[in-house]
Amino acid sequence: MLDPKLFRGNLDELAAKLLKKKYVLDKVLIQRLEEQRKALQIETETLQNERNTTSKSIGKAKAAGEDIEPLKKQVGELGDKLNASKAVLIEVQDELQDILYSVPNLPDATVPEGNDEDANVEVLRWGTPATFDFEAKDHVELAEQGNHMDFQCAAKITGSRFSVMRGSMAGLHRALTQYMLNTHIGQHGYQEVYVPYIVNADSLFGTGQLPKFADDLFKLEGEQNYYLIPTAEVPITNLVRDEILDADTLPLKFTSHTPCFRSEAGSYGKDTKGMIRQHQFEKVELVQIVAASESEETLEQLTGHAEAILQALELPYRKVVLCGGDLSFASTKTYDLEVWLPGQNAYREISSCSNFLDFQARRLQARRRNPETNKPELVHTVNGSGLAVGRTLVAVIENYQQADGSVKVPAVLQPYMGNISEINF
RNA sequence: GGAGGGGUGGCAGAGUGGCUGAAUGCACCGGUCUUGAAAACCGACGUAGGUUUGUAGCUUACCCAGGGUUCGAAUCCCUGCCCCUCCGCCA
Numbered sequence A: 001m002l003d004p005k006l007f008r009g010n011l012d013e014l015a016a017k018l019l020k021k022k023y024v025l026d027k028v029l030i031q032r033l034e035e036q037r038k039a040l041q042i043e044t045e046t047l048q049n050e051r052n053t054t055s056k057s058i059g060k061a062k063a064a065g066e067d068i069e070p071l072k073k074q075v076g077e078l079g080d081k082l083n084a085s086k087a088v089l090i091e092v093q094d095e096l097q098d099i100l101y102s103v104p105n106l107p108d109a110t111v112p113e114g115n116d117e118d119a120n121v122e123v124l125r126w127g128t129p130a131t132f133d134f135e136a137k138d139h140v141e142l143a144e145q146g147n148h149m150d151f152q153c154a155a156k157i158t159g160s161r162f163s164v165m166r167g168s169m170a171g172l173h174r175a176l177t178q179y180m181l182n183t184h185i186g187q188h189g190y191q192e193v194y195v196p197y198i199v200n201a202d203s204l205f206g207t208g209q210l211p212k213f214a215d216d217l218f219k220l221e222g223e224q225n226y227y228l229i230p231t232a233e234v235p236i237t238n239l240v241r242d243e244i245l246d247a248d249t250l251p252l253k254f255t256s257h258t259p260c261f262r263s264e265a266g267s268y269g270k271d272t273k274g275m276i277r278q279h280q281f282e283k284v285e286l287v288q289i290v291a292a293s294e295s296e297e298t299l300e301q302l303t304g305h306a307e308a309i310l311q312a313l314e315l316p317y318r319k320v321v322l323c324g325g326d327l328s329f330a331s332t333k334t335y336d337l338e339v340w341l342p343g344q345n346a347y348r349e350i351s352s353c354s355n356f357l358d359f360q361a362r363r364l365q366a367r368r369r370n371p372e373t374n375k376p377e378l379v380h381t382v383n384g385s386g387l388a389v390g391r392t393l394v395a396v397i398e399n400y401q402q403a404d405g406s407v408k409v410p411a412v413l414q415p416y417m418g419n420i421s422e423i424n425f
Numbered sequence B: 001g002g003a004g005g006g007g008u009g010g011c012a013g014a015g016u017g018g019c020u021g022a023a024u025g026c027a028c029c030g031g032u033c034u035u036g037a038a039a040a041c042c043g044a045c046g047u048a049g050g051u052u053u054g055u056a057g058c059u060u061a062c063c064c065a066g067g068g069u070u071c072g073a074a075u076c077c078c079u080g081c082c083c084c085u086c087c088g089c090c091a
Helices: A010-020 A028-063 A069-102 A137-144 A151-157 A167-186 A202-207 A233-240 A292-312 A358-366 A389-398 A411-417
Strands: A120-124 A199-201 A226-229 A244-246 A252-261 A280-290 A317-321 A335-339 A348-353 A367-369 A374-378 A378-390
Touching: A010 A028, A010 A348, A028 A069, A120 A292, A137 A244, A137 A374, A137 A389, A151 A233, A167 A252, A167 A280, A167 A292, A167 A378, A167 A389, A167 A411, A199 A202, A199 A233, A199 A358, A202 A233, A233 A252, A233 A280, A233 A378, A280 A292, A280 A389, A292 A335, A292 A348, A317 A348, A317 A358, A335 A389, A378 A389
Parallel strands: A244 A367
Antiparallel strands: A120 A317, A199 A226, A252 A280, A280 A378, A317 A335, A335 A348, A348 A378, A367 A374
16 A cells, blocks of 8 residues: 555645556545544544543542542543544545555556556567477477376366376476576575465455455455465565564565466456466465665566576566556566467566565555664565466477477476476377 | 463563553663773663654554443453464374
8 A cells, every 4th residue: 555645745746646557546535535534533532532531530539539420421421422523533534545455556657658568668588589490389289298288187177277287297397396496595595485375364455465356366265264375475475564674684585386376357268278377376486575775676686586587498588567557556667577489479478576665565564673763664575476387387398399299308407307308298 | 173271562571440551671772881892870762643844742542353341441241363281183
């Protein structure tokens, strides 16, 4: 959430910034609610104060053996007025809070204008898409050889948008995961964490998935408000919820490999074939908790950590900066990494790296103690996929395919696969 | 699943329904002392919100969470969550 003080400042300026994100702020409503809130809050707190002091005087009067009945009557009347005032105040505050929770983060000044992904701006292209002297197959065609990917079976076991992988395909998938984790731990200085795959509503609120995006989540039946994680971002970032961190512990750099579960509501008909869009997929996530002054630089670094995986796998990719209209709710700036998929003859998203500034931290009450002022201040959170494993698998087999339908194993993965150099289906 | 015990400030740990936003100790911060450090001593020391030009002042809330009793709740009652101990079961 944004700093509530912004709602009391220059609303025109705020609305203009949000418009870049295609969010229309109801300035008139907010201004009216704010005026009411201010008046009601002052009234309520004044009454509260009177009641408290009068109540205390009852105690003293009683101790002095005086008649306390008149005082009790007076407090009773005060209480009635207080309750009435408080009830209206809570209504107004709730209304303001609903707005506050649903207003997206402000886009960074460097974010390009635009409505949708077509307006995203390419900032870098790495590698050259290979040209094949045969007709390139897509990953489904390749991996269904020998049933290495089996969507029929997955549909039987569960339903659509799930996959079964067998043999060397499952092995390649696991090798990718291990390689990514080891690289981030060993080369990039992240600490591996193992986290729950089921989280409560508070955690999802903290990172911004709730209350607005409940439809994208799998909710568990039962007494508790439990959900399957849509990304490791949720449990990892919530590690610091309600914490005041010592300044010298920052930056915190976490990586974790988890499954992710997404309902994909609203994506009917999109990527229905293959492993691109699944209800369940694996991801190696990168999360950094940093001081406010660091997050801009951290986003660049963290994106570089994700890029390093693509480069080591020698997969051609491009890096785009998302335009205002394509930027997610909580993000102030996002780089998408798009890998080249010969089977689709297109670049497809494989990683999304975002700076959230204090937007998540404020919801999480995640703070650090500023060593200069000795006061708590909100941290900044930055995260990204490093990378989405399923999609990386798709990219590897499509980019490393050979004329006979076999797939070469990227050099860096070979140690993780018993040093084989090729997968024959 | 059964039976008990408990959740108080960064930590430890007091707290008869009013004078307790909370004793005390430790840690942290500032200072005195010291060549420097330690020790000792002195002082400051929770978080969030409102008001205000204000890091000044005033003010509200918060002792796991949510309800309730009461003029008044950290303290009494109810519900939930979490933790601990013992028994049972179990990967």
